[in-house]
Amino acid sequence: MKTRNEMIRRTVLFAVAMVFVFGAGVFTVQAQDDPMVFAIVDFMKVNAGDEGKYVEIEQDVWKPIHQERINQGEIIGWILYRIHYTGADDEYNFATVAVFDDPSKLEHTFSVDMEKVHPGKDMDQLFDETMNSRQLVRQNLIRRVGAVYPEGGPGDFKYIQVNSMKVKPGHGGAYVDNEMNVWKPVHQELVNAGTRSGWSLWQSVYPFGESLPYDYITVDYFADYSKLGAADVYGAFEKAHPGEDINMLMQETTEARSHVRAELWEVIDSIWKQ
Known part of the structure; x- marks a missing residue:
């Protein structure tokens, strides 16, 4: 048993060590406006009919x-x-996210005595x-570049x-500038209006490269299903950028990036540091 645990631990530590050896420069490609936050996202494929069993294993x-990791x-x-x-043909249908508040903690991502x-x-x-309940299809390391949350952190x-x-x-620099200077104030207005529970911008740290389908992700947070599509984005634009040409700002956005995909994720369970 200890041999198996040690093999898993060493595999994880080796993978993360490679991030620091080969990817140190990636962490500072763009400046960020808040403390460093990293997330490891595990994408899972669960077979039809096995969803209940998989969720039970994750929770039980x-x-x-993970609570002990927080402790x-x-x-x-x-x-x-x-x-x-x-x-059935989609690559994944579940995901887990572990959130870190310090890049140095990525060196030892899993040291709990299970x-x-x-x-x-x-x-x-x-x-x-x-292992029988799901297939881990891929894993991403991402870092938060900027965020808009209600006072005290992400809303419910x-x-x-x-x-x-x-x-x-x-257009790397132009894209981040556009998100932070154009869109972040808009999302702040949406949070103020109560139609969003938050917004965040994340950069893909690993993997990265021209062959990958995306370099960044943005996350829109919603309190419940009724809030989807309820935001007055045009009105938020006018409040965030009074007197400015909205069409020109939108053109700057489309010139800097392609919006390649949008997915709807539902929170099944979560735990956070108190």
Whole structure:
């Protein structure tokens, strides 16, 4: 059992170490306006009919483990998402997100004694049940560049819209400037109006490269399903940028990036540092 745990731990630590060896420059490609926050996103494929079993394993086996990670200061939060409107041919239909508040903590992303969290349990059996319940199809490391939240942090949210953005060649700086100077104030107005629970901009750290479908993602937070599509974006634009040419600002956006995909994710469960 300890041999298996040690192999898993070393595999994770080696992967993260490669981020620091080869990707140190990626962390500072663009300036950010808030403390460094990183997230590791695991994309899961769960077979039809196995969704209930998978969620049960995440909540009963892994949620207590992630709570211990929070207790030990490794992470500040963990979220389990279901991706809506997916079918048999989609790459993934669930995702988990572990949130870190310090890049140095990425060096040791998983040091919890799982046997301590689940005393008397057969950990080999729990691992087998986990592996049989889903397929981990890929993993991304992302960092937050900027955010708009209500006072005190993200508001209560049940859904997020994840927008994948591909920056056009030579427009990396222009794209981030556009998001932060044009769109961030608009999202602040939407939060003020109560139609959004927050907004954030994230840069893909790993993997990265021209062959990938996106470089950045933006996340729109919603308190409930009724808030989807309820925002008065045009009115928010006028409040955020009075007297400015909205069409010109929109043109700057489209010249800097392509909006390649939008997905609706539902929060199934979560835990956060108090």
